Amino acid sequence: xxxxxxxxxxxxxxxxxxxxxxxxxxxxxxxxxxxxxxxxxxxxxxxxxxxxxxxxxxxxxxxxxxxxxxxxxxxxxxxxxxxxxxxxxxxxxxxxxxxxxxxxxxxxxxxxxxxxxxxxxxxxxxxxxxxxxxxxxxxxxxxxxxxxxxxxxxxxxxxxxxxxxxxxxxxxxxxxxxxxxxxxxxxxxxxxxxxxxxxxxxxxxxxxxxxxxxxxxxxxxxxxxxxxxxxxxxxxxxxxxxxxxxxxxxxxxxxxxxxxxxxxxxxxxxxxxxxxxxxxxxxxxxxxxxxxxxxxxxxxxxxxxxxxxxxxxxxxxxxxxxxxxxxxxxxxxxxxxxxxxxxxxxxxxxxxxxxxxxxxxxxxxxxxxxxxxxxxxxxxxxxxxxxxxxxxxxxxxxxxxxxxxxxxxxxxxxxxxxxxxxxxxxxxxxxxxxxxxxxxxxxxxxxxxxxxxxxxxxxxxxxxxxxxxxxxxxxxxxxxxxxxxxxxxxxxxxxxxxxxxxxxxxxxxxxxxx
Numbered sequence: 001x002x003x004x005x006x007x008x009x010x011x012x013x014x015x016x017x018x019x020x021x022x023x024x025x026x027x028x029x030x031x032x033x034x035x036x037x038x039x040x041x042x043x044x045x046x047x048x049x050x051x052x053x054x055x056x057x058x059x060x061x062x063x064x065x066x067x068x069x070x071x072x073x074x075x076x077x078x079x080x081x082x083x084x085x086x087x088x089x090x091x092x093x094x095x096x097x098x099x100x101x102x103x104x105x106x107x108x109x110x111x112x113x114x115x116x117x118x119x120x121x122x123x124x125x126x127x128x129x130x131x132x133x134x135x136x137x138x139x140x141x142x143x144x145x146x147x148x149x150x151x152x153x154x155x156x157x158x159x160x161x162x163x164x165x166x167x168x169x170x171x172x173x174x175x176x177x178x179x180x181x182x183x184x185x186x187x188x189x190x191x192x193x194x195x196x197x198x199x200x201x202x203x204x205x206x207x208x209x210x211x212x213x214x215x216x217x218x219x220x221x222x223x224x225x226x227x228x229x230x231x232x233x234x235x236x237x238x239x240x241x242x243x244x245x246x247x248x249x250x251x252x253x254x255x256x257x258x259x260x261x262x263x264x265x266x267x268x269x270x271x272x273x274x275x276x277x278x279x280x281x282x283x284x285x286x287x288x289x290x291x292x293x294x295x296x297x298x299x300x301x302x303x304x305x306x307x308x309x310x311x312x313x314x315x316x317x318x319x320x321x322x323x324x325x326x327x328x329x330x331x332x333x334x335x336x337x338x339x340x341x342x343x344x345x346x347x348x349x350x351x352x353x354x355x356x357x358x359x360x361x362x363x364x365x366x367x368x369x370x371x372x373x374x375x376x377x378x379x380x381x382x383x384x385x386x387x388x389x390x391x392x393x394x395x396x397x398x399x400x401x402x403x404x405x406x407x408x409x410x411x412x413x414x415x416x417x418x419x420x421x422x423x424x425x426x427x428x429x430x431x432x433x434x435x436x437x438x439x440x441x442x443x444x445x446x447x448x449x450x451x452x453x454x455x456x457x458x459x460x461x462x463x464x465x466x467x468x469x470x471x472x473x474x475x476x477x478x479x480x481x482x483x484x485x486x487x488x489x490x491x492x493x494x495x496x497x498x499x500x501x502x503x504x505x506x507x508x509x510x511x512x513x514x
Contacts (some may be wrong), residue, residue, distance in 0.1 A: 001418065005347050009080075014032065015035045016033065016035035016036055016102070017036050017106040017107060017304065018033055018035060019033060019034055019035070019036050019051070019078075019091055019103075019296065020032065020033035021414065022036075022099075022102050022103055022106050022266060023078075023091060023093055023099055023102065023485065024093040025093070025094070026078075026092060026093045026099070027082075027090050027091070027092040027093075027444045028090075028092075029088060029089075029090045029091070029092065030087065030088020030089055030090065030406070031088055031089055031447065032117065033151045034076055034089055036051050036075075036103060036107070036246050037049060037050070037107075037174075038050040038051070038052075038077075038107065038166070039052070039053055039078075039100060039103045039104065039107070040052060040053070040069075040107070041054075041055045041062060041100055042066040042085065043055050043062065043066075043068045043069040043072065043074075043125070043398040044068075044116045046072050046073070046074055047072075047073070047099025047379055048072065048073030048074075049073060049075050050073075050074060050075060051074065051075055051076050051077065051078060051103070051183065052066065052069035052074040052076075052077045052078070053077075053078040053096050053099060053100040053103070053247035054066060054077060054080065054083075054096055055096045055097050055100060056080070056096070056275075058282070059167050059242075061162075061173070062079075062096070063079060063080070063081065063083065063253055064337075065083055066083045066085065066182060070085075070097075071376070072215075075089065076089030076091070077091075078090070078093060078096055078099050078100070079091070079092055079093070079104075080093060080094065080095070080096050082091065086294075086470030093143065093191075094206060094274075095173070097107070097134070097174070097203060097204040097205075097208075098204040099176075099206040100174055100175075100204075101174035101177075101204055101205055101206065101207035101208050101209075101256065101359075102207050102208040103179050103207060104174045104175045104177070104178040104206075104208070105174075105181075105207075105208030106208065106371055108178035108179065108181065108204060108282040109185070110208075110210075110364065111152075111181035111182045111184065111185045112181060112192075112208075112209045112210045112211070113289070114185045115145075115181075115184055115185055115189050115190065115191060116190060116191040116192070116213075116277075116332060117181070117192050117194065117209060117210065117211050117212055118191055118192065118193045118194065118211065118212060118213050118215075118218045118325070118332075119193075119194050119196045119200075119211045119214035119215070119240050119243075119329055120133065120193060120194070120195050120196060120213070120214070120215055120328075121196040121197070121214065121216050121217070121218070121237050121240055121255075122215075122216050122217030122219075122220075122237075122376065122446070123193075123216045123217075123218055123220045124194070124217055124220070124317075124373075125217040125317070125321045125324065126195045126197070126217060126219055127148055127149055127150075127195055127349070127485075128318070128321045128349050128352060129150075129217055129321050129324045129430040130146055130148055130194075130195045130256045130326075130327050131146070131194045131346065131349065132148045132189045132322060132324075132325035132342065132343060132346060132441070133325040133329065134193050134195050134322060134498070135325075135326045135342035135343070135345050135346055136192065136325060136326070136328075136329045136334060136338055136339050136341075136342030136343065137191050137193075137329070137338075138325055138342065139336065139338040139339075139341040140334050140338035140342075140347065141338075142190035142191060142334075143155040143156075143187065143188060143189045143190055144189060144190060144191045144193060145180075145181075145183070145184035145187070145189045145191070145192040145193070146192065146193045146194075147177070147180055147192070147193070147195060148173070148195045149195055149197070150247075152180055153449045154183040154184050154186075154187045154189065155184060155187045156187050157159035158255040163354065173203070173205055174204070174205040174207070176441065177205055177206070177209070178208075182211070186414075188293070191300075191332070191506060192313025193328075194206075194209075194239055196214075197231040198232075198236040198237065199273045200230060201236035201237065201239050201240055202233075202236045203228055206239075206240070206243065207246050207305060209243060209320075210243060210244075210245050211240070211243050211245065211248060212244070212249070212332070212479075213244065213247075213248050213249035213250075213251060213263075213272075213328055213331045214240050214241055214243070214249075214250060214251065215251035215252075215263050215324050215327060215328055216237060216240075216241075216242050216251070216252055216253060216256075216259070217320070217321065217324055218253055218256045218337070218478075219237065219256050219258035219259065219261065219262065220256075221374070228453065230290045233235050233286060234261070237262065237340045238261070238262065238265055241262050241265045241266050241269070242266055243279060243303070243472065244266050244268075244269040245268075245269075246268040246269070247268070247269070248269045248270070248331075249269060249271075249272045249328075249331030249332075249427065250266050250269040250270065250271050250272065250328045251272040251273070251274065251324065251328060251331060252271070252272070252273050252274075253273075253274060253275060253320070253324065254273045254275030254278060254281065254282045255275040255276055255277050255320065259273070259475075263320045271353070271455050272321070272327050272330065272331050273275075273327075274298060274302075274321070274323040274324060274327045275320075275322075275445055276288075276319065276320060276419075276488060277322070279301055281446070282302075283302050283327065283330065284300070284301065284323070284330060285302060285323065286298040286299060286300055286301060286309075286319050286323055286329050287299040287301065287303045288319055290306075290318060290360060291315065291316070291381070291385060292314075292385050293312060293314070293363060293385045294312065295310060295311050295312040295313055295314060296313060296314060296315060296316070296318060296319055297310050298311065298312045298315075298319050298321075298366075299308070299380075300322075300326060300336070300340070302326075302330065303330070303336040303339075307336055308340075309322065309340050309344065310344055311343055311344065311346075312346060312347050312348065313346065313348065313352070313353070314353050314381050314382075314384075314385060315353065315377065315380070315381030316354075316380075317377050317381065320342050323414070325342075325343070326339050326343070326497070330505045340371065342402035350477065350478040351366060351367065351368045351424040351476075351477025351478040351479070352367060352368065352477070353365045353366075353367050353378060353381060353382065354366045354367070354477075354478070354493050354494060356497045356498050356501070358399065358498055358501035358502050359501075360462075360465075360501050361466075361467035361468070362388070362465045362466065362467055362469040362470060362471065362495055363382075363385070363386060363469070363471070364380060364470070364471045364473070364501070365378075365470065365471070365472050365473070366473045366476075366477060366493045366494045366497070367472060367473070367474050367477060368474075368475070368476060368479070369474045369475065370395060370400075370408070370424065370474070370475045371400070371404055371407070371408055372404070372407035372408045372410070372411045373409055373450040375394075375412065375415075375474060376411045376415060376439075377415060378472060378474060379392070379411070379415040379472065380413075380415070382470050382472055383415065385460065385470075386468075386469070387416035387466075388466060388469035388493070389418060389470075390415070390416045390417050390418075390468070390469070390470050391416070391417065391420070391461045391464060391465055391469060391470070391471045391472070392412055392416035392418065392419050392420070392461075392471075392474060393420050393422060393457055393458055393461050393471070393472065393473045393474060393475070394408070394409070394412045394419050394421050394422070394438065394475065395422060395423065395425075395436040395454075395474060395476060396421065396422070396423055396424055396426070396427060396431070396435045396437070396438045397424040397425050397426065397427075397428070397434065398428060398429035398434055398483075399425075399427055399428035400434075400438070402437045404439050405440075405441060405443065406437065406438070406440055406441030408438070408441065409438050409439070409440070409441025409442050410441050410442075412442075413441075413448075414442070416472070417451045418449070418452055418461070418464065418512055419442075419447075419448050419449065419482070420449045420450075420453050420455070420457045420460055420461045421435060421438055421439065421449070421450045421451070421457075422446075422449050422450075422452060422457035422484070423435070423452050423453075423454055423482070424475040424476055424484070425476070425479075425482055425483040426447050426484055427483050427484070427485065428481070428485045430483075431452060437449065446481070453489060454493075455491075455496055457506045458473055458496050458500065459496075459500050461473075462497060462500055464503065471497075473493045473497060476491075476493055477491070477493075478493075478494065480492040480495075
């Protein structure tokens with residue numbers, strides 16, 4: 001997409017941009033300024049006349065390829081240190097990645113200044129809040145684009161990102177993001193919702209993007225994150241809130257003890273708050289009235305009068321997500337009727353307590369919960385709507401430390417009635433070691449059914465369920481594959497469960513018990 005983006009720019013009436021205007025703090029070598037018509041960060045894909053931006057990461061340092069870029073016809077280079085062999089036409093900057101992102105946004109025509117760009121960040125709930133916000137804007141009759149972790153839409157056509165994209169990234173990096181936003185402008189979108197991960201912020205891909213509003217679902221960090229990594233993530237989220245335009249909205253979750261850190265970062269933005277714990281001190285709150293298998297009913301507070309909402313998602317956590325999306329809409333002066341219609345239009349979120357119904361007399365849900373906090377919330381929501389026992393398929397993943405795994409096991413043993421331990425995505429780790437770490441978190445590991453084969457584990461839990469029970473298949477959600485050290489295997493939890501249920505083997509098992 002980066003090549004497509006660069007080649008298209010002259011056709012949009014933006015033949016060039018001033019590098020001095022974009023990078024006022026840069027040191028120019030050999031000239032006071034020059035006009036840029038295209039840019040590239042990979043010297044192998046650079047077209048003659050483009051500027052080469054020498055970015056660095058763990059695997060690539062563009063500074064070592066300046067000569068190749070010039071040989072391919074680079075008009076100049078943007079570098080983080082002066083390169084003698086580059087001659088004239090080089091701009092020395094402190095952060096080449098940030099410079100590249102600014103150039104891309106300028107060449108795209110500054111799309112974030114031509115539509116209401118809304119950012120959603122946080123460890124939990126980014127995808128859900130983004131979907132809810134888009135549904136609200138669409139219910140208001142306003143075309144809304146969205147960029148999420150698994151795909152993006154320009155308000156007309158949805159496109160997947162694919163499993164090859166790293167977490168928090170977009171196809172083509174900063175250039176791809178600029179291209180997607182310009183697509184939204186072309187499609188006459190009123191707003192564009194961007195699901196913003198810490199990785200995207202740390203990589204500076206959002207430099208040059210102006211937000212009209214941003215919301216943080218929480219300020220937590222993933223379990224097992226080192227103190228240094230946790231600090232970097234929080235600083236990254238702070239960058240998002242500093243990008244809010246003057247008069248825009250900085251939206252924080254009052255139920256998060258660290259919310260005020262973000263709320264006071266941008267004094268030019270309006271502080272908007274939401275939360276459930278203290279309705280008297282927030283702009284938007286809710287009173288939960290019922291939770292059952294069909295969803296969650298609550299009164300939305302903050303639009304002048306209590307407004308009933310019948311959310312088709314189960315659990316208090318989704319009410320908090322709904323409030324975050326409603327706060328985005330409220331900050332953009334969207335009518336409460338559209339807020340309700342948008343929230344109620346969402347029948348389910350893939351991989352978040354997603355129901356698998358094949359006519360069986362018990363509840364089956366698929367959820368991506370893979371650590372103690374998310375697993376606890378999912379089990380708590382399921383317990384609130386289940387009269388019988390809860391059967392849990394617990395997943396052992398690679399890439400987690402022992403403390404994280406054992407904390408999840410402790411939650412499983414405490415909150416579920418029966419546990420089947422199986423493999424999730426061991427990745428490069430020894431599968432047996434992953435399973436052993438998980439077993440170490442149980443006080444009575446002898447009561448855990450251990451079945452490394454994921455298909456057999458799901459079938460065992462379904463076979464053991466009785467009328468009125470609930471089965472939670474946790475750990476992967478709708479990630480339709482298993483990742484091992486030497487292979488990637490197609491595997492969809494919901495499809496496996498549905499196939500087994502449709503085969504009638506559950507009914508046969510229930511008949512034998514009767």
